[in-house]
Amino acid sequence: MASKIVKGDTVQVIAGEYRRSAAERDKARGIVQRIDTKTGRVVVAKINMVKKHQKPMQGRAARTQVGIIEFEAPIDLSNVMLVCPKCDEAVRVGFRVDGDEKVRVCKSCGEDIK
Numbered sequence: 001m002a003s004k005i006v007k008g009d010t011v012q013v014i015a016g017e018y019r020r021s022a023a024e025r026d027k028a029r030g031i032v033q034r035i036d037t038k039t040g041r042v043v044v045a046k047i048n049m050v051k052k053h054q055k056p057m058q059g060r061a062a063r064t065q066v067g068i069i070e071f072e073a074p075i076d077l078s079n080v081m082l083v084c085p086k087c088d089e090a091v092r093v094g095f096r097v098d099g100d101e102k103v104r105v106c107k108s109c110g111e112d113i114k
Contacts, residue, residue, distance in 0.1 A: 004082065004093040004104065007032050011044060011080040012090040018047050018075075029083060033072065041074035048073045086111045 005011060013019050013028040020028035030044035050073045056066040081090035084106040092107040104113040 003035070003037065005032060005035065005042065005077065005080065007035055010083040010085075011042070012083050013044070013047055013075065013079060014081050014090060015079040016075070019079075034074075035077075036074070039074075040077045042077050042080060043072050043074050044080065045072065048075050082113070084108060084111065084113065 009032045010029060011032055012025060013030075018028055028047070030047045032042055033045050034043040036042070049070055052069045052071065054063060054066055054069055057063045082093050083089065084091045087106060087109050089108065091109075093113065094105045094107050096103050096105050096112075105111070106113055
């Protein structure tokens with residue numbers, strides 16, 4: 001594990017349209033569904049929802065979903081921060097080598113993350 005954010009982590013949006021104030025920060029939090037390390041983008045549940053108008057197709061590759069489809073669009077990895085399970089705040093992530101494995105560490109409280 002060499003990435004600061006992995007699938008299943010709770011993250012908070014810190015920049016862009018979906019950033020919220022401190023009072024409503026829970027609305028800007030979500031769980032990582034997909035991460036693309038090549039492009040540096042991440043898909044977060046219920047954040048950055050977009051609508052796509054999709055027509056039905058004929059033939060072998062018929063579409064099952066037609067009409068207006070709503071789905072999560074990717075966000076740049078630099079616009080999200082990991083939420084520490086212990087601190088319950090958006091924190092920076094460090095690493096510590098523990099034997100043969102690399103462990104993620106919260107920079108705020110020093111606690112291991114997963």
